[in-house]
Amino acid sequence: MNMNYKPFIEEKTKRINKKLNFQRWFYSILGIITISIIVLLTIEQIRDMKKESNELAICLLLIAHSVAVLVSMLSTAIFCRITNAVLTTLTIILLCACTGAHFYIRFSLYRNQPKEDLHLVAVRLGFVFILLILLLPWTIIMVHEYQKNILSDKRMLNPKSTAFSWFLYLDFLLISSLIILNIRNQSSFGLYHILFLSIGILLALLWLYMGIRMTDKKTRHGVFSTIFYILSLLHIIYLGHNIYGAVTEYNMLLKTNESTLFSLLIIIFLYNGTNVLIHILTILISFILIDI
Incomplete structure (x- = not known):
C-alpha cells in the first residue's frame, strides 16, 4: 500500500519544490530591483550634494544597509532557513527605521533646513516602504511553508x-x-x-x-x-x-x-x-x- 502512494508523494513534493522555487526567486528579483532603485537614488543624492553637505554619512549608511538587505535576502532565497528569514526581516526594519527617522527629523522636526532634495528623499522613502511591505510577509510565509511541507525531518535549532x-x-x-x-x-x-x-x-x-x-x-x-x-x-x-x-x-x-x-x-x-x-x-x- 505504501509503495502505491510513493509516486504520488514524490509528485506532490516536486510540485511544492517548483512552486517554492518560483516564489522565492520571483520575490527576490522584485527585492533586488527595489534595492537597486534605492541605491541609485542615494547615489544621485550624493552626486547632487555640495561638498560641505552633512548628508554624506546618511547616504553611505543607507547604501550599507541596502547592501546588507540584498545579501540577507539572497541568503533567504537560496537556503530558505528561519534564521535567514528573521535576519532579512531585521535588516529591512533597520533600513526602514533609519530612512524614516532621517526623513522626519530633517523635513519635519527642523523645517529651516535646506529642502532642495525633498522630492528625491521622499521617493526613496516610498521605495523603502514598498520593500518592507513586499518582503516581510514573503519571508515569513515562504519559510513557514517550506519547512512544513518539505523539511519534515529537519533538525531542531538550538x-x-x-x-x-x-x-x-x-x-x-x-x-x-x-x-x-x-x-x-x-x-x-x-x-x-x-x-x-x-x-x-x-x-x-x-x-x-x-x-x-x-x-x-x-x-x-x-x-x-x-x-x-x-x-x-x-x-x-x-x-x-x-x-x-x-x-x-x-x-x-x-x-x-x-x-x-x-x-x-x-x-x-x-x-x-x-x-x-x-x-x-x-x-x-x-x-x-x-x-x-
Whole structure:
C-alpha cells in the first residue's frame, strides 16, 4: 500500500519544490530591483550634494544597509532557513527605521533646513516602504511553508545559539553604522576617515567572526571567547566616547544656532542608544551560550 502512494508523494513534493522555487526567486528579483532603485537614488543624492553637505554619512549608511538587505535576502532565497528569514526581516526594519527617522527629523522636526532634495528623499522613502511591505510577509510565509511541507525531518535549532546569532548580526550592523556615521561631509573626508573606516570595519568583522565561532561546539576554544570579549569591551569604550562627542558637538551647535548637523546628530544618538541595548544583550546571551 505504501509503495502505491510513493509516486504520488514524490509528485506532490516536486510540485511544492517548483512552486517554492518560483516564489522565492520571483520575490527576490522584485527585492533586488527595489534595492537597486534605492541605491541609485542615494547615489544621485550624493552626486547632487555640495561638498560641505552633512548628508554624506546618511547616504553611505543607507547604501550599507541596502547592501546588507540584498545579501540577507539572497541568503533567504537560496537556503530558505528561519534564521535567514528573521535576519532579512531585521535588516529591512533597520533600513526602514533609519530612512524614516532621517526623513522626519530633517523635513519635519527642523523645517529651516535646506529642502532642495525633498522630492528625491521622499521617493526613496516610498521605495523603502514598498520593500518592507513586499518582503516581510514573503519571508515569513515562504519559510513557514517550506519547512512544513518539505523539511519534515529537519533538525531542531538550538534556541540559545539562534538568538545569539540574531543579536550578533544586528549588533554588527549597528557597530558598522556608527563607524560610518562619523563621516561628516566630502570636504572633510580624508586619509584619517579612510583609515578609521578600514580599521573599524575590520575589527567589527573580526568580532563577528569570533562570535560565530563561539556558536560552534566542535570548534569553540577559549581564544575565540577572549578575543570576542576584548573587542566587546573596546566597543563599549567607543560607544561611550561616541556619545560624549555627539553631546559636546550638539551643545556647541545650540550656542551657535547652527542646525545643519542636527539631523545627523540625532541619528547618531538613536543608533548609539540602540547599540548600547543590543550590545549588552549580545554579551549577556554569549555568557548563557558558553554553558550550553
